[in-house]
Amino acid sequence: MRKVPLGRSGLEVSRLGYGCMGLAEFYGEALSNAEAEKILEDALERGVSFFDTADMYGSGRNEEQLSGFLKKHRDDVVLATKFAIRRGDDGAWLGLSNDPKYIKEACDASLKRLGVDVIDLYYMHRRDKEVPVEESVGAMAELVKAGKVRALGLSEVSADTLKKASAVHPIAAVQSEYSIVTREMETGIVPACRELGAAFVAYSPLGRGLLTGAYRSERDFSDGDYRLVMSPRFADGALEKNLPLVDQIIAIARDKDATPAQIALAWVMAKGDDIIPIPGTKKLSRLEENLGALTVELSDEDIAVIEAAVPPEAVVGARYPETTASSLNG
Template identity: 55%
Template sequence: MDKIKLGSQGLEVSRLGLGCMGMSEFYGASDDAENMRVFQAALDGGVNFFDTADMYGPFINEELVGRALRPVRDQVVIATKFANMRGEGGEFLGLNGRPEYVHQSVDASLKRLGIDTIDLYYQHRVDPNVPIEETVGAMAELVQAGKVRYLGLSEATPEQIRRAHAVHPITALQTEYSLWSREPEDEIIPTLRELGIGFVPYSPLGRGFLTGQIKKPEDLPEDDFRRHNPRFIGENFQKNLQVVTAIEELAAQKGVSAAQLALAWVLAQGPQDFAPIPGTKRVKYLQENLGALNVSFTPEELARIDQIAPVGVAAGERYAPRR
C-alpha cells in the first residue's frame, strides 16, 4: 500500500482509508465479529487511515474504532468529526460550531476512542449560525493543547475553506466524490490544490450504487437509510441504474468489478493528494476495494468514463431532507 502526504502539514496516510460509519448505523444490521475481521483485513492490506464521527451510532462507532485499533494505535491515523448533534435516542438536534461545544465534543470523542490525541479532527458540517473563524479558532486551541494533531473540514464551500485556512492550516477536506458526484471538480478541488489541502473523498462508490450490487430498491434492508435517499427512489433509481449498467459493461471489458473501476477512477483523479475512504462491513468487499489499487486506465478508457458519467449525471439530490 502506497502512502501519500495528505495536505501540506506533514500528515501521511495510506492511499485508501476505511470509512467505518456503516459498521454501526445507516446501512442495516452489522456483525461485530465481522467488523473486527474487516479492521484486521484492512491493517493486513496496508490501510492505516480510519474514519469515524461522534454522530455515527450515535456515539458507539467511535467506541468500536477505538477498541479495534487500540493494539496498533501507534501505527494508524484516526480521524473523527464533530458538529452534528444527536440525542441518546438517535434524534438529530442540529449543527453546533460554538467554541464551547468544540471543546466539549473533543473530550467526549477522546474518551470513547480511548486515545490521548486525535490525528485528524473535522468539523463535520459548517454551522451557519457561527462564523467559521470562531469554530476553527477553538479547534486550533485543541492542537495547542495536544488533543488534536491536524484539522479538517467536511462539505465546506471554497469560501469557507479559505476563511478557515486563514485561521489555522487545514490539512484535509472530506466531501462526497464519485462518478455520480463530480461537482467538487468545479471549484473545490482547485481550491484545495491552491492551498495545499488534501482531499478525502467519501462515498466514492456512490453509497454502494456504483458497485452494481443494488438492482432494485428492495435489495436494501428495511432499516437502510438509502431507502429514503432521492437517488435510490422511483424514476431516479432507474435512470441511475442505466449509468451503473454502462459502468459494469466497461468493467467487464477490463476484467475488473464495477466497484473496482469506480474506485480506481477516483484514485486516478488525485494520485498524489486524494485518500478515498470507501466504507464496508464485510471482508470480501474490503478486499475487492483494495484490488482497485491495481487498476489503471488508458486515455481512451478515461474518455469513455467521462461520456458515461459526466458531471451532473446522477438523477436526484445527494441527501433527502432531514426528517
C-alpha cells in the same frame, strides 16, 4: 500499500482509506464490537492505515467500536473523527453546533469513546453558518495546541469557507462526497484544496453503493437501510432510472477485467494523489475487491470514456434530501 501525504500536515495515509460509518448504523444491521474489530484488523493487515469515523455515527457507538482496535494498533493508524452534528443517546437529531465551547466538549467525548490521547485529524463535520468559521477553527486550533489533535479538517464546505479557515490555522484535509456520479466538487472545492495545500478526502466514492452494480431494485437493500429513505438517487424510482449509467460502468469494467467498484475507485484515484477515497464495507470480500482497485490502471482515454458514459447531468436524484441539503457547501 503506497502512502500519500495528508495535505501539509506531515501525516501520511494509505492510498485507500476506510470509512467506518456503516459498521454502526445506516447500512442495515450494525456489527457487534467484535465483528467491527475483525474487519478493521483485516483492513489494517492489508495495508489500510487511514480510518475515518465521526461522533454522530451510531450516536457515538462507531467511535466505541474502534476503541479495542485502536488500543492494539494506535501507532499504525491515522485516525480521523468529526464533530458538529449533534444527536441524542436515542439517535434523535439535535441540529448543528460549531460553538467553541461545544467543540472542546465534543473533542473530549470523542477521545474518551475512542480510548486515545490524541486524534490525528479532527474535522468540522458540517458548517453551522450561525457561527463565524474563524471562531470555530480558532477553537479547533486550541485543541492542537493542547496536544489533543494533530491536524484539522473541514467537511462539505465551500471554497470561501476553506480560505477563511486556512487564514486561522492550516487545514490538512477537506472531506466531501465524490464519485463518478457526484462531480460538482471538481469546479470549486478541489481546486481550492490544491491552492491551499489541503488533501481532498472522498467519501462515498462508490456512489453509496450505486456504482457497485449490486443494487437493481429495492429488494436488494437490507431492512433499515437509510438509502431508501434519505438518498434520493435510490428512492421513488430513481434507482431504476440510474441503472443504465451503472450498466455502462459494468461494461467498461468487463473490458478492463475489473469489477465496477474497482473502476469507480480507480477513477477517483486517477484524479490525483491528493484525492483519497475512503470506501466502507462490513464484508471482507468487498474490502478485498476495493483494494483490488489499486492495481487497475486507467489511461486518459479510459477516463474520457468513463466520463462520457456517465455525464453528471444524466444522474437522477440529488445526493441528499432537501431537509439536509442546506448544510452542504457551507
